[in-house]
Amino acid sequence: MSDDLVHEKEAALAELCGRLGDEHPDTLAAMLDLAEALWPHGHLTRAKQLEATVVAARRRLLGSDHLDTLKALGKLASTTGALGDPAQARQWQEEIVEGLRRALGDNHRDTLRAVNNLAGTIAAGGDLEGARELLERTIAAMGTALGEDDSDTLTAIGNLAAVLWQMEEHDEAYWLQHHLAEALSRTRGADDPASRAALAILGTMQRDGRL
Numbered sequence: 001m002s003d004d005l006v007h008e009k010e011a012a013l014a015e016l017c018g019r020l021g022d023e024h025p026d027t028l029a030a031m032l033d034l035a036e037a038l039w040p041h042g043h044l045t046r047a048k049q050l051e052a053t054v055v056a057a058r059r060r061l062l063g064s065d066h067l068d069t070l071k072a073l074g075k076l077a078s079t080t081g082a083l084g085d086p087a088q089a090r091q092w093q094e095e096i097v098e099g100l101r102r103a104l105g106d107n108h109r110d111t112l113r114a115v116n117n118l119a120g121t122i123a124a125g126g127d128l129e130g131a132r133e134l135l136e137r138t139i140a141a142m143g144t145a146l147g148e149d150d151s152d153t154l155t156a157i158g159n160l161a162a163v164l165w166q167m168e169e170h171d172e173a174y175w176l177q178h179h180l181a182e183a184l185s186r187t188r189g190a191d192d193p194a195s196r197a198a199l200a201i202l203g204t205m206q207r208d209g210r211l
Contacts, residue, residue: 006041009034023057032072035079044083051076065099074114077121086125093118107145109152112138116156119163128167135160149187154180158198165205177202 013034016027031054035047055076058069073092081089097118100111115138123131135156142153157180164173181198188195 003041006034006037009037023061028054028057028072032075035075039079044079048076048079048083051079064095065103067103070096070099070103074117077117081121081124086121090118090121090125093121107141109146112142112145112156113152116152116159119156120159123159123163123166128163131163132160132167135163149183154183157183158201161201170205174202174205177205 009030013027013030016024016030020027031050035050035054038044038047038050051072054072055069058066058072062069074096077089077092077096080092093114097111097114100108100114104111115134119131119134119138122134139153139156139160142150142156146153157176161173161176161180164170164176177198181195181202184192184195184198190196190199
């Protein structure tokens with residue numbers, strides 16, 4: 001993403017701040033747009049500051065359980081994790097999961113996606129067993145609510161395979177990855193980028209795990 005796009009979004013944000021005020025919904029949305037544009041340039045600290053501003057404003061204006069507040073909090077949690085603070089990211093993601101459960105229910109796609117994201121952060125924080133248990137429950141719920149071949153279900157399966165590989169449970173990880181590669185090839189085609197990526201990981205597992 002070019003610097004020109006960042007400058008364009010900075011100018012748009014400044015114009016909205018001047019015309020509508022710092023906490024207008026359009027201004028807050030523009031802050032998130034700018035934060036997203038900063039990511040490819042590695043300006044994560046500034047992105048986090050913008051996201052934190054939006055979260056605080058939306059909490060005041062909309063409430064902590066509003067879907068727009070939770071969406072902004074999700075972006076803040078991702079940036080915080082990328083900056084090396086998985087403990088804080090986990091705390092916010094747990095808040096997101098609970099908020100989505102109250103707003104949408106346990107088996108809504110957005111809730112299940114949030115749980116999957118939480119599991120990734122738990123793994124990044126070193127609690128592989130906790131991540132494994134959460135992913136296993138989430139995959140079962142996704143299979144029932146969304147379908148076994150749903151893209152979100154398959155994403156969670158890939159995440160579980162990665163966690164199991166880190167836990168050196170290589171056989172189980174390999175066969176999960178094999179299932180993922182087969183399902184993606186069947187549902188999307190062998191030339192789909194996700195299918196090719198899954199097959200590449202499977203090949204690496206086969207080579208490095210001597211399977």
